[in-house]
Amino acid sequence: MEIAELGEFGLIHHLTKDIEIKNAETRKGVGDDCAVLEYPTGRQVLVTTDLLMEGVHFDLQYVPLKHLGYKSAMVNLSDIYAMNGRPRQMTVSLAVSKRFKVEDLEDFYAGLRLACEACQCDIVGGDTTSSMTGLAISITCIGDAETEKVVYRNGAQPNDLICVSGDLGAAYMGLQLLEREKAVYNEQVREVRQRGENPDTLPPFQPDFSGREYLLERQLKPEARRDIVEALAKADILPTAMMDISDGLSSELMHICTQSHTGCRIYEDRLPLDYQTAVMAEELNMNVTTCALNGGEDYELLFTVPLILHDRVCAIPDVKVIGHITKPELGLQLVCRDGVEMELKAQGWNPLKSRK
Amino acid sequence: MEIAELGEFGLIHHLTKDIEIKNAETRKGVGDDCAVLEYPTGRQVLVTTDLLMEGVHFDLQYVPLKHLGYKSAMVNLSDIYAMNGRPRQMTVSLAVSKRFKVEDLEDFYAGLRLACEACQCDIVGGDTTSSMTGLAISITCIGDAETEKVVYRNGAQPNDLICVSGDLGAAYMGLQLLEREKAVYNEQVREVRQRGENPDTLPPFQPDFSGREYLLERQLKPEARRDIVEALAKADILPTAMMDISDGLSSELMHICTQSHTGCRIYEDRLPLDYQTAVMAEELNMNVTTCALNGGEDYELLFTVPLILHDRVCAIPDVKVIGHITKPELGLQLVCRDGVEMELKAQGWNPLKSRK
Numbered sequence: 089m090e091i092a093e094l095g096e097f098g099l100i101h102h103l104t105k106d107i108e109i110k111n112a113e114t115r116k117g118v119g120d121d122c123a124v125l126e127y128p129t130g131r132q133v134l135v136t137t138d139l140l141m142e143g144v145h146f147d148l149q150y151v152p153l154k155h156l157g158y159k160s161a162m163v164n165l166s167d168i169y170a171m172n173g174r175p176r177q178m179t180v181s182l183a184v185s186k187r188f189k190v191e192d193l194e195d196f197y198a199g200l201r202l203a204c205e206a207c208q209c210d211i212v213g214g215d216t217t218s219s220m221t222g223l224a225i226s227i228t229c230i231g232d233a234e235t236e237k238v239v240y241r242n243g244a245q246p247n248d249l250i251c252v253s254g255d256l257g258a259a260y261m262g263l264q265l266l267e268r269e270k271a272v273y274n275e276q277v278r279e280v281r282q283r284g285e286n287p288d289t290l291p292p293f294q295p296d297f298s299g300r301e302y303l304l305e306r307q308l309k310p311e312a313r314r315d316i317v318e319a320l321a322k323a324d325i326l327p328t329a330m331m332d333i334s335d336g337l338s339s340e341l342m343h344i345c346t347q348s349h350t351g352c353r354i355y356e357d358r359l360p361l362d363y364q365t366a367v368m369a370e371e372l373n374m375n376v377t378t379c380a381l382n383g384g385e386d387y388e389l390l391f392t393v394p395l396i397l398h399d400r401v402c403a404i405p406d407v408k409v410i411g412h413i414t415k416p417e418l419g420l421q422l423v424c425r426d427g428v429e430m431e432l433k434a435q436g437w438n439p440l441k442s443r444k
Numbered sequence: 445m446e447i448a449e450l451g452e453f454g455l456i457h458h459l460t461k462d463i464e465i466k467n468a469e470t471r472k473g474v475g476d477d478c479a480v481l482e483y484p485t486g487r488q489v490l491v492t493t494d495l496l497m498e499g500v501h502f503d504l505q506y507v508p509l510k511h512l513g514y515k516s517a518m519v520n521l522s523d524i525y526a527m528n529g530r531p532r533q534m535t536v537s538l539a540v541s542k543r544f545k546v547e548d549l550e551d552f553y554a555g556l557r558l559a560c561e562a563c564q565c566d567i568v569g570g571d572t573t574s575s576m577t578g579l580a581i582s583i584t585c586i587g588d589a590e591t592e593k594v595v596y597r598n599g600a601q602p603n604d605l606i607c608v609s610g611d612l613g614a615a616y617m618g619l620q621l622l623e624r625e626k627a628v629y630n631e632q633v634r635e636v637r638q639r640g641e642n643p644d645t646l647p648p649f650q651p652d653f654s655g656r657e658y659l660l661e662r663q664l665k666p667e668a669r670r671d672i673v674e675a676l677a678k679a680d681i682l683p684t685a686m687m688d689i690s691d692g693l694s695s696e697l698m699h700i701c702t703q704s705h706t707g708c709r710i711y712e713d714r715l716p717l718d719y720q721t722a723v724m725a726e727e728l729n730m731n732v733t734t735c736a737l738n739g740g741e742d743y744e745l746l747f748t749v750p751l752i753l754h755d756r757v758c759a760i761p762d763v764k765v766i767g768h769i770t771k772p773e774l775g776l777q778l779v780c781r782d783g784v785e786m787e788l789k790a791q792g793w794n795p796l797k798s799r800k
Binding site for chain 2: 132
């Protein structure tokens, strides 16, 4: 169905009509000039926002729209958890070009809603408009936390343990894999064209990723670590600093150390890696540690806890201590497998610097 | 200065470093995973968001970036006032293409900050990224209101008076004027090219708009009606329904009547018009009433009040009663100057339907 058949309000109604409100804090969702929220006393409100642009943040040649919806929501949900909060509401704005059909947006919303259901978050509004060029997605997520339990980036203290959830570098390896297969496919299309044949006769882009499923899933369907935030609360651990790893471990560690006025020391042999990440790095002739440090898009949690909580934090499944916070004059150090120390540099993904 | 020289975090720091927080409700602004807000008991939180795309919502050939920043903020601030709220915080996301310099974004932010200062709103975060094509702007505005004082679209009752602030149609006339002058200029460029000359030798696009300043100002520098919301509070008037006029009076009236399950009756001779709007409509051979009904982008307030408040609402400067709410079965009627009744149709701006 053409989007123009529905128009703006018709489309919004079509996509949002059966959304159920899950949070008592949501007093009014889609349908007025504003959404209306009401939070109980003693809780602070958390707000985060992301703008995702086609060709910069995602490639529709290999990202299905349902996955894109899921991921767009998850990257924002992740920021709320990174403050030790709980997501409550989300606004979703889309600018779509002519080539999109209503069914495409239904797919996008299906992914979005799946992510929101997993995190008990209400879709309360947004904006749907047209774009002269690519797809643009802007999501704002709102959450809350008890006032004393909000965790910032600036609270790390010397001797605090540096902890990471899950494993690192897999999402980046998934991206490399997709880019490689896309290049192969585009080369096939080019050859078919050169022979004067119609490239539409080629089977659609559907490479075999068997044995690499984990890497693809990490790239296409990242999960915000709600479970870790809940496990920390259950273990009565309040991190001194926390953030989510979206631009790469090095870059995020640098933010925590800069804002906390500390240094840090992490150990190469403690960096959590999945087997598939290591195999893929080898295949691509890349250094797996570099991938883990700078890969980005893992959406794992990076946090610091007082040394005294060592045993308690180690008891949480899927959390690993990778080093500790130091005095600022010691800088940011990586202790390599061979004992050599190297200064950490943030070489993570930077959408503005990477523009050549 | 090239944006790539600063990078994402450098740019955000550069643009936001001297922003002062004005509201006690803002506990943490730019610089963490989320902004942190805290609202006192008894107040509800209002959230609105807009996504503005180059080539759809604005044309950089005639919109200066400072004006664009100002307007982008104002259209969101206007939505908070439309709920009878006060704006408190704003997040600003930008996706910029290579042709933008740091100075361009400084201009955009200068306009943005001017608007926020006028409405006592804090810029608390956002996202700055790159775009493969045009400029994309996503703004989310957060405000608050006493729980009992939030005004929705659905509270209008038969016999309520329908009121409008300011005047209508001028922003649309300003757009027509700019589009006309742009077409003239582009024709000049085409002719110069045809003669084999360099179009850069032409003076830049700077047509003479004297006598039309009001129309241009309405298009390029709209003002959210904070003053009206404050005047209503001072006069102890709580509207039964309210919204801002962004897509045209007809369209907005239809929203209020649909959501309130009512009809309405408005009078052509009571529609507030500026002299310049009427002159320009005449010049362009357009019906000025059609412009006032469907023009859009006026960002005036449309609201309803109980009949008993007639004298009190008429005493507020710059507010005009244009008709009244009726029973739903009477439909939406416009009473023309000659006494003929016509059914109101929403023909306002629809970014999705207009895509041919």
